[in-house]
Amino acid sequence: MTNIALGLFHEPRSALAAAGTLKGAGFATPELMSPIPIEGVEEVLGEKRSVIKRFTLFGGLIGGLSGFALAAGTAVLYVHPVGGRPIITIPPYLIITYELLIFFGILFTVLGFFISARLPAFRDRVYVPETAVDKFAVTVACDDEEHFRRAEAILQEAGAEQVREVAEEG
Amino acid sequence: MQAETNNLRYADVNRDVVRSIVETGPRYYVALATAGSVTLLCFFFPWFYQLYFGIGAAGMNHPGVWGTYLASFIFWIGLSHSGTLLSCVLHLTNSSWRKAMYRSAEAMTLFSLLVAATFVFVHVGRPWFIHWSLPYPNQMELWPNFRSPLLFDVMAIATYLTGSSIFIYMGSIPDFAAVRDRTAGWRNTMYTLLSLGWRGTDKEWHRLHWAYTFLAVLIIPLAVSVHSIVSWDFAMSLVPALHQTIFAPYFVVGAIYSGTAGIVTVMFVLRKYMNFEQYITKVHFDNLGKLLLLLSLIWSYINAVELFTGWYSGTSTEYEALKFKMFGYYSWLYWEMILFCAAAPLLCIFKRFRTSFVPMLILSIAVNIGMYTERFLIVGTSLSRQYLPDAWGVYVPSLVELSIILGSFALFTTMFLVFVKIVPSVSIYEVKETMDTPTVTSNTEPLAPPEGSPA
Numbered sequence: 001m002t003n004i005a006l007g008l009f010h011e012p013r014s015a016l017a018a019a020g021t022l023k024g025a026g027f028a029t030p031e032l033m034s035p036i037p038i039e040g041v042e043e044v045l046g047e048k049r050s051v052i053k054r055f056t057l058f059g060g061l062i063g064g065l066s067g068f069a070l071a072a073g074t075a076v077l078y079v080h081p082v083g084g085r086p087i088i089t090i091p092p093y094l095i096i097t098y099e100l101l102i103f104f105g106i107l108f109t110v111l112g113f114f115i116s117a118r119l120p121a122f123r124d125r126v127y128v129p130e131t132a133v134d135k136f137a138v139t140v141a142c143d144d145e146e147h148f149r150r151a152e153a154i155l156q157e158a159g160a161e162q163v164r165e166v167a168e169e170g
Numbered sequence: 171m172q173a174e175t176n177n178l179r180y181a182d183v184n185r186d187v188v189r190s191i192v193e194t195g196p197r198y199y200v201a202l203a204t205a206g207s208v209t210l211l212c213f214f215f216p217w218f219y220q221l222y223f224g225i226g227a228a229g230m231n232h233p234g235v236w237g238t239y240l241a242s243f244i245f246w247i248g249l250s251h252s253g254t255l256l257s258c259v260l261h262l263t264n265s266s267w268r269k270a271m272y273r274s275a276e277a278m279t280l281f282s283l284l285v286a287a288t289f290v291f292v293h294v295g296r297p298w299f300i301h302w303s304l305p306y307p308n309q310m311e312l313w314p315n316f317r318s319p320l321l322f323d324v325m326a327i328a329t330y331l332t333g334s335s336i337f338i339y340m341g342s343i344p345d346f347a348a349v350r351d352r353t354a355g356w357r358n359t360m361y362t363l364l365s366l367g368w369r370g371t372d373k374e375w376h377r378l379h380w381a382y383t384f385l386a387v388l389i390i391p392l393a394v395s396v397h398s399i400v401s402w403d404f405a406m407s408l409v410p411a412l413h414q415t416i417f418a419p420y421f422v423v424g425a426i427y428s429g430t431a432g433i434v435t436v437m438f439v440l441r442k443y444m445n446f447e448q449y450i451t452k453v454h455f456d457n458l459g460k461l462l463l464l465l466s467l468i469w470s471y472i473n474a475v476e477l478f479t480g481w482y483s484g485t486s487t488e489y490e491a492l493k494f495k496m497f498g499y500y501s502w503l504y505w506e507m508i509l510f511c512a513a514a515p516l517l518c519i520f521k522r523f524r525t526s527f528v529p530m531l532i533l534s535i536a537v538n539i540g541m542y543t544e545r546f547l548i549v550g551t552s553l554s555r556q557y558l559p560d561a562w563g564v565y566v567p568s569l570v571e572l573s574i575i576l577g578s579f580a581l582f583t584t585m586f587l588v589f590v591k592i593v594p595s596v597s598i599y600e601v602k603e604t605m606d607t608p609t610v611t612s613n614t615e616p617l618a619p620p621e622g623s624p625a
Binding site: 010011012013031032033034035036037038041042045048050052053056067070071074075077078080089092093095096098099100102103105106107109110112113114116117119120121122123125126127129131132133134135 | 315340343348367381602
């Protein structure tokens with residue numbers, strides 16, 4: 001069981017400021033929940049890196065190679081009488097290559113998104129439904145009661161309209 | 171957009187969009203029943219008739235072996251083009267006016283593609299063998315020929331359909347989560363599954379942004395390739411008036427043109443009948459009108475180039491094909507197309523016209539009638555006048571074909587009507603992004619799920 005301090009804000013700037021203060025005060029990196037993407041999160045909580053672009057690149061490469069292999073392999077295995085012209089014809093096969101490059105690029109991008117965003121996740125996690133409407137939440141893990149009091153004070157000082165203590169499995 | 175949504179609060183957007191899903195009036199059921207019945211009677215019944223009695227039930231015969239089924243296929247593929255393509259371009263260029271309308275535009279893409287794919291099944295006489303066009307190990311040693319544009323089509327359309335479905339789904343995940351919190355019963359279960367446990371954390375938003383951007387970057391060239399490939403189905407044949415290098419850009423521009431007109435039609439209907447007056451505003455119609463004007467000018471230019479190239483070739487077969495198109499059996503259709511697609515959209519020069527809803531609706535329908543005609547002329551007139559005069563002939567669609575064209579519009583409408591009750595047709599979070607952030611005075615509404623929401 002980990003105790004989590006959750007502060008609910010009515011506007012994004014105070015939520016972001018609270019998250020920044022918490023981070024500066026030595027807490028674990030706080031998490032924000034919001035109805036829209038908040039601008040400037042990376043300036044406050046540090047740059048975020050995702051592996052999605054690598055998935056896209058890898059998918060594109062796999063797709064391109066398999067596309068060309070499919071078209072060229074078919075031509076070699078099932079030879080059409082082409083009157084002395086090349087069996088493996090590059091221009092039309094590049095189109096198949098291109099289409100499968102995009103196809104696998106798309107599929108791998110989605111896979112990368114799911115893996116890096118840790119979705120789907122159907123187990124119970126800390127969530128406030130108001131953050132899908134018009135509230136902005138900041139959550140931070142606290143080791144003990146004293147830790148929580150400090151976090152609560154920081155959140156309230158930053159303008160939280162409500163601070164709750166919630167528990168998360170794990 | 172900004173100005174007109176300023177008096178809206180974040181909670182209003184959730185309320186309005188959820189209401190559009192859970193509150194269903196009798197008008198909706200009447201529309202759905204009508205569209206469903208017309209689909210059954212005018213699309214599926216004639217198709218089964220054709221399957222039972224053979225492809226002879228359609229008017230296609232030598233030399234006109236390409237008919238309205240192929241014209242409809244190109245038309246629906248074309249109509250699919252503005253949705254996802256436009257949405258991707260506007261996403262990458264950070265155009266905020268896209269945000270209220272892109273979801274429906276993308277849905278249009280998806281359903282147009284499905285209707286287009288159905289037309290392939292209708293066009294081939296024995297659709298139960300259509301899997302032969304796919305490469306899979308089989309005992310017959312039957313493999314498709316990857317040099318054929320028809321195979322390019324299979325690959326491109328399958329990719330586009332997959333890409334468009336994924337793109338619309340990814341953009342909807344945060345909205346599914348928002349709707350999940352406000353619904354009860356089976357709807358709650360459905361949206362819980364669809365939202366995949368989305369919570370709107372900073373990490374999730376960051377990942378979604380990048381995945382969505384990568385998808386947009388991948389889909390733009392894909393969309394361009396799809397209609398280029400459809401054009402090569404024709405341009406790579408040696409038929410006069412079809413064997414032209416301008417065909418790929420001609421088809422792509424035509425596709426975006428008819429797709430944009432389609433968006434105007436859909437926006438009008440959504441605005442009027444789904445009560446989205448505050449979200450879909452004059453600004454959208456104004457911008458779409460400017461886009462229509464630009465596209466009509468490019469389209470007209472390409473048409474002029476097509477005529478010029480035919481004339482400049484100096485070959486008798488090209489002359490004959492052009493003469494037949496402009497002054498032959500179908501000439502009235504040609505001039506109707508010029509009137510609807512080249513002349514009428516010039517009205518969009520006037521801002522007053524662009525910001526008037528009903529005239530824009532009429533124009534958008536006229537443009538799409540013209541664009542359907544264009545596709546029919548490409549398919550119908552080319553085979554009628556090939557090299558040998560003794561092989562000339564005229565293609566006239568049969569009642570079965572005409573009925574299936576009508577039915578395809580009903581099929582599209584049926585799918586769209588089902589869609590607006592499942593997926594938020596206006597993007598909740600992106601509309602909020604165009605609004606001012608909440609203040610202390612804007613209180614949240616109670617979040618209890620609506621009681622006894624109509625099924």
